[in-house]
Amino acid sequence: xxxxxxxxxxxxxxxxxxxxxxxxxxxxxxxxxxxxxxxxxxxxxxxxxxxxxxxxxxxxxxxxxxxxxxxxxxxxxxxxxxxxxxxxxxxxxxxxxxxxxxxxxx
Numbered sequence: 001x002x003x004x005x006x007x008x009x010x011x012x013x014x015x016x017x018x019x020x021x022x023x024x025x026x027x028x029x030x031x032x033x034x035x036x037x038x039x040x041x042x043x044x045x046x047x048x049x050x051x052x053x054x055x056x057x058x059x060x061x062x063x064x065x066x067x068x069x070x071x072x073x074x075x076x077x078x079x080x081x082x083x084x085x086x087x088x089x090x091x092x093x094x095x096x097x098x099x100x101x102x103x104x105x106x
Contacts, residue, residue: 042098
């Protein structure tokens with residue numbers, strides 16, 4: 001297991017930038033997560049993650065690294081709350097996918 005924020009981020013985020021970008025364009029993506037009528041926190045985070053995935057390690061700012069830490073924490077917390085049964089079409093999975101992690105992907 002990697003020790004750097006970047007290593008932990010890339011372990012938590014198992015979707016590619018292209019996969020995540022495509023997912024964020026779906027209605028399921030937009031319906032998941034908490035929002036105040038606008039874009040959900042996870043959806044906004046997902047757009048930011050796409051940008052992070054496309055950056056080279058040397059281009060990451062302190063703010064980027066802080067968001068990467070937030071993503072790792074969210075994914076780990078959310079995975080611990082996995083519901084019973086088939087999760088393929090659940091808000092739980094959709095919410096995780098907005099944060100770049102598809103729990104059905106190995």
